[in-house]
Amino acid sequence: MSDSNGTAHEGNFGQNGFSQNGSNQNGSNQNGHGPNGYSQNGSGQNGHGPDSLLNEPEAPMLETGRRYAQIVGWGYHVPEKVITNKDLEQIVETNDEWIRSRTGIEERHVAADPKETSASLAVIAARKALEMADVHPSKVNLIICATSSPEHIFPATACLVQDALGAINAGAFDLSAACSGFVYALSMARGHILAGDAEYVLVIGAETLSRMVDWTDRNTCVLFGDGAGAVLVAASDVPGGIMATELGSDGSGAETLTIPAGGSAMPASLETVGNGSHYIKMDGKAVFRFATRVMAESTARVLAREGLTPSDVDLIIPHQANVRIIQNAVLKQLKIPEDKVMVNLHKYGNTSTASIPIALCEAIEAGRVKPGNNLVFVGFGAGLTWGACAVKWSVPVEKQAAGWWKNYRRQATYQAAAARSMWKRAVRWVYDVWPNDPEAVPVKSGEGPQQNEN
Numbered sequence: 001m002s003d004s005n006g007t008a009h010e011g012n013f014g015q016n017g018f019s020q021n022g023s024n025q026n027g028s029n030q031n032g033h034g035p036n037g038y039s040q041n042g043s044g045q046n047g048h049g050p051d052s053l054l055n056e057p058e059a060p061m062l063e064t065g066r067r068y069a070q071i072v073g074w075g076y077h078v079p080e081k082v083i084t085n086k087d088l089e090q091i092v093e094t095n096d097e098w099i100r101s102r103t104g105i106e107e108r109h110v111a112a113d114p115k116e117t118s119a120s121l122a123v124i125a126a127r128k129a130l131e132m133a134d135v136h137p138s139k140v141n142l143i144i145c146a147t148s149s150p151e152h153i154f155p156a157t158a159c160l161v162q163d164a165l166g167a168i169n170a171g172a173f174d175l176s177a178a179c180s181g182f183v184y185a186l187s188m189a190r191g192h193i194l195a196g197d198a199e200y201v202l203v204i205g206a207e208t209l210s211r212m213v214d215w216t217d218r219n220t221c222v223l224f225g226d227g228a229g230a231v232l233v234a235a236s237d238v239p240g241g242i243m244a245t246e247l248g249s250d251g252s253g254a255e256t257l258t259i260p261a262g263g264s265a266m267p268a269s270l271e272t273v274g275n276g277s278h279y280i281k282m283d284g285k286a287v288f289r290f291a292t293r294v295m296a297e298s299t300a301r302v303l304a305r306e307g308l309t310p311s312d313v314d315l316i317i318p319h320q321a322n323v324r325i326i327q328n329a330v331l332k333q334l335k336i337p338e339d340k341v342m343v344n345l346h347k348y349g350n351t352s353t354a355s356i357p358i359a360l361c362e363a364i365e366a367g368r369v370k371p372g373n374n375l376v377f378v379g380f381g382a383g384l385t386w387g388a389c390a391v392k393w394s395v396p397v398e399k400q401a402a403g404w405w406k407n408y409r410r411q412a413t414y415q416a417a418a419a420r421s422m423w424k425r426a427v428r429w430v431y432d433v434w435p436n437d438p439e440a441v442p443v444k445s446g447e448g449p450q451q452n453e454n
Contacts, residue, residue, distance in 0.1 A: 069190040069201075070241035072395055073135065073232035075128020076358045077121050078225075078348065081112035085222070092218040099222045104323025108225030108349030110210040119151050119160040121228035122206035125357075126161055127414070129202065129230040132399060134406075137165040137413060140232075141198035143172040144188055146181030146205045146353040148382070149212055150174055153262075161204065166417025170202070178257070179319050179381030180247075181205060181353040182229075186377070186389050187245035189233040204230040205353030212259060214279040223321070224280070225349035229357025240394030246302040247387045248294065256286045257382035288325060291380045295319075295329035298388040299378050306390050310334045312374050315363060319379035320345035320355035342368065352381070364397045371396060 084107040085096035099105055111117065122145060130137060143165075145158035158172035177184040182205040189201035206228035213221045233242065260266055261277035272278060295318060303309060316336055318326050326343060330336050342363045351358060356377050363369050371393055378388040402410075 065237050066239075067194050067196065068236050068239060068241045068394075069193040069233050070236045070238065070394055071231045071391065072234045073129040073131070073133030074230065074357065074361050074364065075125045075130075075132060076227065076229040076354070076361045077124040077128070078109040078227035078351075078358070079111045079113070079116050079121070081110050082107050083110055088218075088222055091215055092221060094218045094222060102322075102324070103223060103349075104343070104346055105222065105349045106346045108210075109227055111208045111226045116208070116226075117151055118147050118149050118206040118208045118228070119157050119164070121208070121226065121354075122147075122157065122161050122204045122230065123164045125206070125228040125230040125354075126165060126202055126204055129232045130165070131402070131410065133232045133234070134400065134402075135200060135232060135234075137167040137417070138169055140165070140167045140170045140200045140202050142189070142192055142201045143167060143170050144175055144185040144201065144203050145172070146175045146177065146185040146203070147207060148176065148178050148181070148352050149206075149208045157206065158204070161202075163421050164414070164417060166413055166420065167202070168420075177381060177385045177387070178383055179321065179350070179352045179355070180379045180383070180385040180387045181381065182356045183245070183377055183379050183387035183389055184247060184385070185353075186231075186233070186242055187247060187387065190242040190245065190389075193233060193235045199235045201233045202230060203233055203357075204228060205351075205355070205357050207352045207354050209280070209350075209352055212278070212280055214276055217279070219284060220280050220282055223350045225351050227348060227351040227354045227358055229354045229361060231357055231360070236394075238394055240392035243390045243392050244302050244305040245387065245389040246298045246305070248298060248385065250290075250384045253286070253290060253384040254382075256283045256290070256384060257281075288322070290384055291321065291325045292328040292333070294380050294384075294386040295325065295378050295388075296333035298386050299330070299334060299376055302376065302378075302388040302390045308374060308390065310336050313340060313376055314370075314373035315340055315342060315368055316376045316378065317342045317356055317359045317363060318377075319350075319381070320348065320359055321350045321380075355379075367397075369393055369397055 085099045088099070089095055143158045143162050145156065145161060147157055150157045151160060156172060156174040158174050162170050162172040175181050175185050175188070182203070185203045189203050192198040192201055208226045209224040210226050213224050215221045258281055259278060260281060261272035262268055266272055266277060268278070299316065300310070303312070313336055316330055318330060318341070320343065323343060323345060326341065330341050331338060342359045344359050344362050345355070348355070348358060356379060369375065373393045375391040375393055376388060377391065380386040
């Protein structure tokens, strides 16, 4: 609760249920409460209002105990275009019954509009996550985009997202661990927060793998879909959040699941384009054997780190690749009942790094995630890689109603971000066409260029 000045009081809960005992020395609320209860620099004794800090980096949280990495915002977005199994029957030699029985997939969303890219999907998902947490983009310290289908080899897709959001105080980079990428990114976000290097980390999984599959290969084109999911991870002194992670890799299986061409080992050429080396190649049987083993093992290990067993799990959200893998690894080996397993791949197919955050969002919407629940996210992918994380869910899942002013201000923020980006591009263009560098120091006649003494 708060008084008429918006000051949070000890022992009460903020918008997302956190209560903290921070410090007011840097203008934070008297007991360290922000709108979500984790550390923010709101109004306080130094007289700084929230508006005065929109363009300032978040100050390190001053706390007396352990830091925790809480998931406080979430959102997802998928393209409008849907391709059903029946549609695929018109493209390749397959049928609905074969796809359902072997994968569990019924349909998938694909980016049919050229303007729909991994970055554009990521931006929408990220905005929803920030809106859910009621956090301004300028307060984000780091953006990690896990993707196997980036906009470019470089720059990072995360940098394009940073620009579109107006996250002017955020570092940004892409993470490549294939379908395990989202779990890897959560592990990195947790590490940055526990080390005190960040207060807010935006973690995104975004894919447009439909543009990297051979639509004449029925073994791969039936599997993949497009989409993006995002979560905002925040520092808190309330116990819970991302409690433990388990990561692994086995590079001896690199050729099991790969896109051979496009890198330094096999640069793009007429030959690589002609023989389809830029498409996904997969040894389905080998991937199945690998996945069913590592998903069960990594789940058991990450639970053991927290002193838990599979029976303590309230909900497991596995990478949505194949329903038979989920049944074998989770239901049979771990003996976790079906009602505690989130499955939605029948609607989306394998969206790689986006599958776990999309499934998390849908689980929350369905009322399957509640404060106090023990969750496990587990994934596997090319590399070969795998990862799992144990989460103690500690925030309310109900979205707080936003007034017209907040909605207007939020839209104005993104419009300002677009204007800022255009201005910076214009300035670079002017420097490019200017006959002389306007910032150059004039050199007197007969003098050579100045040497740097250092």
